Amino acid sequence: MLVPKIASSAAPAPALQRAIGLLPTALFADPQLACDASGAGHTAAWAGVESLSAVAAALDSGVSVAVLPATQLPADGCGSIDAARIALRYTAADIRAQGLRSVLEAAQTTGIQHAAAVVLELSPTQLDDATACAAGEASPLAQLVRAAGSRLVGASGPVRVLVDLVGDAGAGAWTLDALERVAAVGADAVVAAEQLALDADATPTQLPLAAAFVAASGLVSDRPDGLFTTVVVDEQRVCLGVVYSSAASIAAALGEGQGVYWSRKRGLWHKGLTSGATQTLLGVSVDCDSDVLCFRVSQSGAGFCHHSTRTCFGPAAGISRLAHTVAERRDSAPEGSYTGRLFSDAALLRAKLLEEASELADASEHADVAFEAADLLYFAMVKCAAHGVTLADVERSLDRKHLKVTRRPGNAKPQYVSAAAAPAPVRTSILSADIRPALPGEQTRMRVFADGELSAAERAALIQRPIIDSGEIMRRVRPIVDAVRANGDAAVLELTEKFDRVRLDRVVVRAPFDVPELAPAVRAAIDQAYANVRAFHAAQLDGPLSIETMPGVKCSRFSRAIERVGLYVPGGSAVLPSSALMLGVPAQVAGCREIVLATPPRPDGSIVPEVLYVAHKVGATAIVKAGGAQAIAAMAYGTETVPKVDKICGPGNQYVTAAKMLAQNDTAAMVAIDMPAGPSEVLVVADATSNPAYVASDLLSQAEHGPDSQVVLLTVGLDDAQVAAIEAQVHEQAERLPRVDVVRQSIPKSYCLRMATMRDAMAFSNAYAPEHLILHNDRAADCVDAVVNAGSVFVGPYSPESCGDYASGTNHTLPTYGFSRMYSGVNTATFLKHITAQELTREGLANIGPTVMALAEVEELEAHRNAVAIRLRDM
Missing domain, CATH: 3.20.20.70 (Aldolase class I)
Known part of the structure; x- marks a missing residue:
């Protein structure tokens, strides 16, 4: 060295x-x-x-x-x-x-x-x-x-x-x-x-x-080209990625104090010179075997990876992510950001630091100490960022303290000694216990709380869904969308090979399709579901509306189908004909001229037969053999073979949702979407008349979707033994499921909340605004009038969510994450636009003209006033 x-x-x-x-x-x-x-x-x-x-x-x-x-x-x-x-x-x-x-x-x-x-x-x-x-x-x-x-x-x-x-x-x-x-x-x-x-x-x-x-x-290389493997880490020594260096790039890096490496394709590579994701070099070292370099850098811009993530191994986590997020909030806090509020209110920040330090000092349980320490670290990092102090600065200070060999006694100041002698009682949140997956052989159970024992903050925390880091997802999705927009079919083919590991010779299959042979029972089930879903959605069509608001003034409204719609059907290895039905049938009923269905291909490049059959029944005009963000981008912007659509509907993972949001906000795409989306969820209301086995089965039918599924049980008037009976059924039925490992993760994150009255239960449900609401209670139909926010309601013991998911006739593409407060599920109107018209007679214009001119004068829009006045003068 x-x-x-x-x-x-x-x-x-x-x-x-x-x-x-x-x-x-x-x-x-x-x-x-x-x-x-x-x-x-x-x-x-x-x-x-x-x-x-x-x-x-x-x-x-x-x-x-x-x-x-x-x-x-x-x-x-x-x-x-x-x-x-x-x-x-x-x-x-x-x-x-x-x-x-x-x-x-x-x-x-x-x-x-x-x-x-x-x-x-x-x-x-x-x-x-x-x-x-x-x-x-x-x-x-x-x-x-x-x-x-x-x-x-x-x-x-x-x-x-x-x-x-x-x-x-x-x-x-x-x-x-x-x-x-x-x-x-x-x-x-x-x-x-x-x-x-x-x-x-x-x-x-x-x-x-x-x-x-x-x-x-003594630096050596075992590569034929003589390049040195180089690990790049950030200030906290989190690995950002692996690159290569040469003697020339090392000289440039030391001379410029920047991340400079050797690209095997382009030669000398100044990291971020074109993207803006530059690196300030903080240190260079060699490993113990003298065959690997380590560059310690301060990374700017979106991140090190060309996918715009912090690292080539995914997003940052823990304290590193917290420090990065807090710094972002300091520079540009979004509307309503609590961190932004702390930066502008020094007194509030000081009070929260004192509060959290006190709560950490008084915590004693393992989970509580971790919970309170995390809170204190958050407010401490905001304090640091407010004064321009970075996490690296804090670590340097820690290192300097570690270097000292002379130690002071370390006694507390008198005012803190007196305060600690008689600490004020601090109520530890009952929500702060560790949440971990159930182990094999261990009972899979929900957390159980009593509504009367919750503080207002704890109640609000139960309603709040897990925070989704949409910024990080958007940074990953944007390059995919941009690639499809710029390179069309070639990008879709390349991305499908990369993400779905399927090499295709074409992106789109056009109607008429080769209708596949299906098992008779499967074909009959799809036909029955199609008939029910079509009947329900056909009943939603309304005729034109016409009314004479005053003599001679006739106003009307009529509907027209959105001409070109894109339907996203998740799939690939999964078989999801139900999603194709729920999207395709209302689009067909509405009369959409062009129905483009996008679904990931199977490993052999073919389309799932059941989905292909549904596409045939709903009159789809084309099938895009692609999934993920690239499928959304292809339909939003159009390619050489993928038709551009006017509206995109359908569920998908967080990358699909991010791509839909990006496209909707891009005026160049000129495309609408059905609704935002989050993890699937169910809220079940049960009382003493409920069958524990039925309740448990409905909870599990949602819990098996994924580890992030949201499952909530509200019990009204149930004692400990009755709640235990439901818990026992949850565990017993879960152990028989093929996806039991998923359930062992999702159920412990879920909770049972014991309510005093049915009125309280319905009030909590409306505040939670679930995607699926299941009423298992006595006289369930009487509670429907109390429902204000829900995607779809399942009434009574014989109305499992599964029926709505597949074949009863209602739609299963529903608002999640609390969006049922302001969105409806997919329905016939989703694929319609309503146009208004008015027709005034000579008498009608004479009657309404003075009103219009008076309002136009108030707004100082003379041309508006004149358009009426010129006609009235002729009368």
């Missing part, structure tokens, strides 16, 4: 000093220089001290390792000072007086026993002697390195050996060959800063910094 040495009398130029600060270790002539460097950079600053009495002060000032003359080492070592913080220097004078081999033996037998490193001052001639090998023997320096490497110093790893090349007149003249010889035996090279220069500035007497770094690191 290259260790630059900086003397107080020869400070390097600013650009070189910045580049030196990127290396893992630097050696300074005195502690003050080291202290300044450790406060401003990321390097581990070592500093020379003259005596043992100066060590503690140097370490407290921020020095990582104090370099002590070996002659100052007491016989019993450094006492209370951690050996990992000491390096012993064997000076040129020591070596001249005692001889090279004698000093190396002393370093091996005594030095490495009491220090984390030994520093040898060697002249060029002594370096030649130290690295010379007798026949069949390791060189003296190699023997010392081997002995040092066999001794570990705590968490600091093995003892290090550093060679500081000096001459009679001061700094020795290192060569790249000498650096490589030292690296070959595993030692580090201490090189005076004045002998180093940035590659472009190097003189004949200086070493290019990058070349010296490569040589002193």
